[in-house]
Amino acid sequence: MDFLDPDLHAYAEAHTTPETPLLHRLNRETHLNVMKPRMLSGHLQGRTLAMFSQMMCPRRILEIGTYTGYSALCLAEGLAEDGVLHTIDVNDELEDMVRKYIAEAGLEEKIQLHIGQAAEVIPTLNEVWDLVFIDADKKSNGLYFDMIIDRVRPGGFILTDNVLWSGKVVEKFRPKLDKDTELVLEFNRKVHEDPRVENLLLPIRDGILVARKK
Numbered sequence: 001m002d003f004l005d006p007d008l009h010a011y012a013e014a015h016t017t018p019e020t021p022l023l024h025r026l027n028r029e030t031h032l033n034v035m036k037p038r039m040l041s042g043h044l045q046g047r048t049l050a051m052f053s054q055m056m057c058p059r060r061i062l063e064i065g066t067y068t069g070y071s072a073l074c075l076a077e078g079l080a081e082d083g084v085l086h087t088i089d090v091n092d093e094l095e096d097m098v099r100k101y102i103a104e105a106g107l108e109e110k111i112q113l114h115i116g117q118a119a120e121v122i123p124t125l126n127e128v129w130d131l132v133f134i135d136a137d138k139k140s141n142g143l144y145f146d147m148i149i150d151r152v153r154p155g156g157f158i159l160t161d162n163v164l165w166s167g168k169v170v171e172k173f174r175p176k177l178d179k180d181t182e183l184v185l186e187f188n189r190k191v192h193e194d195p196r197v198e199n200l201l202l203p204i205r206d207g208i209l210v211a212r213k214k
Helices: 006-014 021-033 042-056 070-078 092-104 118-124 138-151 179-192
Strands: 060-064 084-089 111-115 129-134 152-161 197-202 208-213
Touching: 006 042, 021 042, 021 070, 021 092, 042 070, 042 129, 042 152, 060 070, 060 118, 070 084, 070 092, 070 111, 070 129, 084 092, 084 118, 092 111, 118 138, 129 138, 138 152, 138 179, 179 197, 179 208
Parallel strands: 060 084, 060 129, 084 111, 129 152
Antiparallel strands: 152 208, 197 208
C-alpha cells in the first residue's frame, strides 16, 4: 500500500532516476508471471535501496528475502569493488528467474543466492555486514534482527520493509488488531527501544525502518 496521493507518487517517480532497462524488464515479468507482484520493491523503493548502497559503498550486504531479485540488483549497484551481496530466499521455484537476471546484470561474482530457511542460512555466513535488508516473513523480523545485529559493523545499517503494514499500524486504518499487525507493531517498538541503534521510519511505499548501529 502506498499512502502518497497517486499524483504526488507519479510526480516523485517522474523526478527519480528511472529504472535501468533490465530492472524495467524484471519488473514487468514479475507483474505478468509471478504471484503477489506487489512484493516487488519497484521503481521508487528500488532507487532508495540503490541510493543507500551507493552512499555506503558496502563490502558485505545481506538480503533476507530475494523474491524475484529486483531489490538485490538495486542494492548491488553500490557494492565496493571487492564487495559481495548474499541474498536468501526459501522459494526455489523462482531460483531460475533470479539467477537469469543476476547473470544478465553481469553480477554472478557479486551476488550469492542461497535457497533455504533464512534462520538456518544466516549462521553459516561468516561475515561482518555493512548493510542488511530484511524483507521476508514478517513474523520473523525480530528473530532476524537479533541474529544479525551483533554481526553488523558500527555505523552499518539494517533496513526493514513493510513496517507500516498497509497502514494497519495506525488504529484508524485497521478494522481490528490482528496477530500479524501485532507482530509488526512489536518489531517496530523493539527496534525503536534498542539502545544499540538510532532509527528512522521512512513512509516509502509500505514503510522502511532504517536502523543505524551505533
